[in-house]
Amino acid sequence: MPDPSHHDRVTNTSGAVGSVGDGERKHVVIVGASLAGLRSAEALRAHGFVGRLTIVGDEGSAPYDRPPLSKQYLSGAWGEEKLWLRARGFDELNLDLQLNVRAESLDVASLALSTSTGDIAFDGLVIATGARPRRLPEPLDHGDHAVVRTKAHSDELRDKLRDGAKVVVIGAGFIGAEVAATARCRGCEVTILEAAPLPLERQLGPDMAGVCAGLHERNGVTLHTGVTIVATTAKSVTLADGRSFAADVVVVGVGVQPNIEWLQGSGLTLGNGIECDETCRAAPSIVAVGDVACWPNARYDERARVEHWTNAAEMAEHGAATLLADLNGTPEAALSYMPVPYFWSDQYATKIQFLGRVGGFDEVRVVAGAADSGKLLALYRRGDRVVGALGLSMPRHVMAYRRLLLENASWREALASVPVAKAPGA
Template sequence: MGATTVIIGGGLAGAKAAEALRDKGYDGTVVLIGAEAHLPYERPPLSKGYLAGSDDRDSVFVHDREWYDDKNVDLRIDVTATRIDREAKAVHLSDGTAVDYDKVVLATGSRPRHFPGDPDVQYLRTLDDSELLRERLGEGKSLLVVGAGWIGLEAAAAARTLGTAVTVVEPEDVPLARVLGAEQGGVIADLHRRHGVDLRLGVGVKAIESGAVTTDDGETLRADPILVGIGAEPEVALAREAGLAVGNGVDVDARLRTSDPDIVAVGDIANHDHPIFGRIRIEHWANALNQPAVAVANLLGGNEAYTRLPYFYTDQYEFGMEYRGHAAGDDELVVRGSVADLEYLAFWLADGVVRAGMNVNIWDQGDDIAALVQSQRIVDPARLADASIPLADV
C-alpha cells in the first residue's frame, strides 16, 4: 500500500499542509482531520472584517470543497483525533475509527483561556463564535469585553463600527503593554476612546454571573453580550498523551520536527527553535500560513529550517499596522514619523539591535523593516528616528 500522511487540525495550518503535500508532488494518501463542521478556514477575519460585516462568508475558507476533491484529500470534518498510537502508527478518531499513518502533521491550534467557573459569556475563536457574536451587535445594543488584548480590541472596534455601545475592562494600566510597551499601548487606548469605547484600565474582574461583571473594586457592569478575551492556550493534550516533548507548546526543532521523526508540528502549538529569537511559540496567522510548507518538505526528506520573522497585523478603525520580529514591550522604543497622524514606524531595540518593527499606515516599508530586524546589527537610535535617512542606511 502507498504512504499515508494524517493532518490533525482543520484550520489554516492544516489546509496549507495538505496544499504543500500536493504541491511538492506527494502522491500518497492525505487525510485531514477537522474538529469543526466547516471547511478549513482562516481566523483573522473572525474578529476583523467578517465580524464587522465587510467580508463575506466564503472569503474565510482556505479552499472550497472542490479543491479537496480535486487534490484527492480525504477531508474528515466534525470529527476529532482522540489518540495517536505511535507504536502502532495509528490515529484514533472520535467516530470510533482509526487511520494508519506513515507521517503526521500536528496542527491542533489553540483554545480560548476560559474565565474561572462557568459564566454565561462568549468567546471568539471559531466561525460559529463570530457569527453568534455578530448577530448580537448593532445599533441600540451593548457589548462588554473582558480583556484588552488583540482579539478583544479588534472585536470592540468591529462592534463600534456597527454602532454597538462598548465597554472594555482590562486589569493592566495600558492595553498590550507586554507587546507594544506603555507608549504604543497608550496610542491604542486613545484610539478606542476617540471612537467612543468606555475603556476601563487597571480594573480586574472578580466575577461574571447573570449577565453582569463585578469588578475588583466592587462595581457591577451589565451588557449583552459579554465577550471574554483573556488569551489562548495551545492544544497540546494529544501530543502530550502521545509522549511527544511538550513545553510551552509542542517542542520542535528549527525544522519543525517533534521528538518523533515522523511527526511535525505547525502553527499555534509549535514551540520552535528560531535562529534569531531562540525557542518561541507565536500564536499568529503567519505561522499557520507559512510553517506547513517547511514542515512538509522535511517530512518528505528535506532539511529546511523555518527562519521567517514572526509577523502579525491588526486593523482597528483608522489604525492599520504590521509588526515584524519579536520584542518585549519594555525594550527601547524608537519612533519615526507622526504618531499624531497615525503614519509612523516604531522599533523596539535591545542592546542597540532592532528586535521588532511596526509600520502604522505606511505600507511600503515592510521589507526594509524585516531586513533591519534580520540583520541583527547595532544601529544608532537617532538615525533610526530620522525619516530622511533610508532604513537601509541607518
Template structure:
C-alpha cells in the first residue's frame, strides 16, 4: 500500500494513532494519511496526567508527543475536534461528527477508552488534559478528596493528591486492592504504602452513587467529600462501530496480526487481540503497548503479516515506589518473591500461569533486575525450569 494508494485513515489522535502514522511513513507509504481525533489538539501523552500534571510539576505544554514541526513533516490530513460516528466498510468510509466523510483504503482503529462513570451527581474523572487540570485546582492543604477505585490510576491520583497535602479517602470494593492483577501479598504491600502516607484507605466498600455532598455506599451511609474522583475502570470507545460488521466484545476484536477485518486493524487500548505468546485474547491499557501495537498494525496493513506477540510492559509511580511489570499477570496461579523484601517495599515477584512463567513485577528495584525475567517470559520458559531457583512463598501459599 504505497505510492498512489488512496490512503489510510487512522481514527484516534492517540499514542497508538501517532505511532501508526509514523510507521506508515517510515515504511514508504506516500499516500494520504488522515488522522481523526475527538479532542481539539494533536496527540499527547496520558500517563503524566495522574502524576506530573496533577502535581503541577509539569505544565500542560510538556504533554504533546511530537513538536508541530515533526507533525508537519508527516504530511498528515489532521482532523482534530471531530469524532468518528460511523463506519461503512462496504464503501470504505468513516463518518464524522461534523457530517463529513473520510474514505480509506486501509483503516486503523485507535479510539482508546473512556472512564466508567457512577450514577448520580457529576464527578471528576482522569482521562484527558482538561480532566487533569480541573482536578488539579481542587487539591492542596485544607482540601479533601475521595477517590473511588484503588486500581493503578486511582492509586496514582491518591498518592499525588496526598503529596500535595490533600486529605484523601480511597475507597475500594475488593478486600485487597489490585489483588486480581498482582496477587494478594503484593496488593497488601501497595495498600500499606497509602496508609503510611496518611491516606484513609477503606477496602470492601462499594459506592453506589455520587451525591452533591460526597458518595453514597451500598449500606446507605454517606462518605462526605468536597471533591470526588471516580477511577473505576474504562469502556472501549467502540459505539461508533455499531452496525459496521466488526466484532465488538470489550473492544474491537482482532486476530494475532491486529486485523479486525480485511483492510481494518486495531491498535492500543481499544483493541482486543489474540496474543500468540500467551495464547489468549487480551486488551492492554498501557502506554507502551499503544505505541508498539500502533507500529505493528501499520506494518501489517502494509503487508508485513507478522503476529503481534509482545511481552506487555507497564509502570506506575506511587510515593517513593517505582513499580515495573512485564508479562500478563491477570489470571495468574502463583506468585513467588524472587528477590528482596515485601515489608521493605523493595522486591521482585514472578508469576506462574499454568505451566509457564508469565510475569514479573518489581518495586524499588533497578531496571536491570527484570531484564532476565523479561527474556524468559518472551521464550515461554516452563515454570519447572524456574521454580528450583526461587525461595518458597513467605506466607506458605501462592500469593
C-alpha cells in the first residue's frame, strides 16, 4: 500500500469553503485521473459536496504517483503497490471513476464536455489534465527515445537499464537528472547532454545549480553542458562539435508541455497552460489545477505554471474551494491562491529541496553545511527579505523556513532562525 508520507508535503494554503446548499442536485466532473484530479475529488467531498462526482481519465489505471517513476520504481526498489495514490479504494468518495476515457472537447457556454465515450453535462468542472513530455524538435525526435511520465514509460525504461548498459540522457533538468542517477545506481554507464551552460540555473541560481551539477560528477556520471545536438538515431546522439555518443538507450528529459489541445475553441483562455484568475478559476464554475494551470501568484507578482507535486495537491484543494464558492452562488468568497512553491528531487543519495522562488534574487548564502559535504542549507535574499531556502539532505531544516517565507520575513529574521548555525553539517 502506498504511504503518501514519503512525500515531503507542505500543507494546504487554501482558504474558506462551505458545503453546497443544493449540492445533491449538482454534478461535478473532473478531467484527469492523477494527483490533482484525485485531490480535487477528495477536497470536494471533505468540504461537504454531496452531489454527483465523476472523474474522467485517459489512462487505464487508477490514479498513481509519478515521482517514484524516475526514482524508487524505476530502480526496482519499489513495486507497483507503492504507487497507488488511493490504495484504500474509492468507495467512500462515492464517485464514478471513468478510466480509459478521453475528454475531447469542451463548450464553456453550454457547460458540456465531449468524451471518447459520449457527452457529459456538468454544473462544475475541474480540469486537471497535467502535462506530457516535450519531444525533441524535428528532425531530432525519434520514436525509440525513452521519456518518463507514465508507469508504462518507467516499466519500459527499467528493462533497458541493465548493469553496464550505456545510457545517454538528453536534458539535465529534474527528470533527466533523476533518471541519470537511477541508471547509475543500476550500474549503467551514464552520459548527460545539456544545452544550457548550467542545468537548473533558472530554478536555483548559478552557484547552487553548480553544486547540484557536481553531484553527477561525484557519482561517476559524465555531464556535458552547453552542447548542441545536430543528429540522433535510436542509439546515438551527435553534437555540433562532431562528438558522437553511442547508447543502448537514449532518454529525453527536456521538459513538459501542458495538455490543453483538447480545449481549443472551448472558450477558455489558453496560453502557457489554462489561464486562470488568482483563485484558480478558468471560467465561472470551471477551475484548472495542477501542472496544466497557469495563475497569477500574488505573492510573487507573477503568472506561472508550476510543475511540482506539492503544487498539484495544494492547488487541487484550493480549486475545489473556489468551485464550491461558485456552485454556492458566492463566487466572491473565493480566495487567492498564493502558495510558497516547494519541490524536492532525489538524486543519488542526496535529497534536494527548494522552498520559494528565486527569480531576481540578490544573494544566496550557505548558512549551514558545505557544498563538498553533501549536506547544505542555503538561503536566498531579495532586498531585505528572504525569498528561498535550498537544502541538500537537510530535510527538517528546509521545511522550518516555510513559515518565514509565508510571512514574507526579513533576511535578518531568517538568518537568526538558522537552526544549525552552531552545528554545521548536522
